[in-house]
Amino acid sequence: MSIYSDLFLTFSKIGSFTLGGGYAMVPVMEREIVDKKGWLSQEEFTDILVVAQSTPGLFAIDMASHIGYKYRGVVGGIVGALGVALPSIVIILLIALLFQSFKDNIYVEKFFMGIRPCVVALILTPCFRMAKSAKITIYNCWIPIVCALLISLFGVSPIWCIIVAGIAGFIYGKYLTIRQ
Numbered sequence: 001m002s003i004y005s006d007l008f009l010t011f012s013k014i015g016s017f018t019l020g021g022g023y024a025m026v027p028v029m030e031r032e033i034v035d036k037k038g039w040l041s042q043e044e045f046t047d048i049l050v051v052a053q054s055t056p057g058l059f060a061i062d063m064a065s066h067i068g069y070k071y072r073g074v075v076g077g078i079v080g081a082l083g084v085a086l087p088s089i090v091i092i093l094l095i096a097l098l099f100q101s102f103k104d105n106i107y108v109e110k111f112f113m114g115i116r117p118c119v120v121a122l123i124l125t126p127c128f129r130m131a132k133s134a135k136i137t138i139y140n141c142w143i144p145i146v147c148a149l150l151i152s153l154f155g156v157s158p159i160w161c162i163i164v165a166g167i168a169g170f171i172y173g174k175y176l177t178i179r180q
């Protein structure tokens with residue numbers, strides 16, 4: 001099997017069997033890319049995660065293209081993006097064709113009600129892992145909490161939170177290095 005077909009199949013598997021969108025795919029991607037395949041280190045994966053969050057576009061496709069690019073250049077980026085997107089496109093087309101016939105089915109409704117809590121857990125898992133890898137402690141945990149509150153309760157743009165946190169981190173780093 002070629003490297004590109006392995007890359008495509010890996011991301012197709014991730015795209016096919018992960019419910020809940022891009023953030024729900026993160027733990028699956030991490031397990032496949034870092035733990036099983038060893039294509040990236042944990043630090044490289046976390047860096048790509050941060051970059052993919054700050055670039056425009058669909059998060060899952062951004063992650064797959066960044067990982068593919070890091071692993072095998074431009075062609076790897078394209079193959080990764082196609083691999084993760086193609087299953088979703090096919091599944092969405094099938095659901096769109098069949099949805100009218102089963103949208104009021106009680107079993108389908110119950111299935112989706114059961115999936116919702118699982119998707120929330122899938123989204124929270126990478127948050128806890130990122131907090132650990134970002135070295136968030138009891139002393140600095142207020143930063144993401146304040147940012148989340150500003151965004152959700154007061155409608156502050158995440159861009160402003162990123163800019164202010166970046167500037168504050170830079171100033172804090174400068175101050176810390178001067179004191180030592």
